Amino acid sequence: MTDSEKLNKLLETVVQMQGRFDKMDERLDKMDERFDKMDNRLEVMEVRQNKMHEQLTELQLSQKLFELNTNKKLARLQDGLDTVEEILKMNELIPQ
Secondary structure, three states: OOHHHHHHHHHHHHHHHHHHHHHHHHHHHHHHHHHHHHHHHHHHHHHHHHHHHHHHHHHHHHHHHHHHHHHHHHHHHHHHHHHHHHHHHOOOOOOO
């Protein structure tokens, strides 16, 4: 095999390799596009998750306030019932 034949064979191999590298680049570019889409979706999900977290925190606060107010009102109601009971006992309308 002559030097020019060897050089042509080497050039052919390099061209084939270049073709393969081009195909690999195309596939990697497609993968990059897909990863970019996934990143965008994850960012949207993160924003939604943060919003839901805020809403849950607000709901928990509202529940705590409701419980506090309810407990206060129930205590007042119980005091009122105790007063009514004592008045009824004093007037002998219910047994002591």
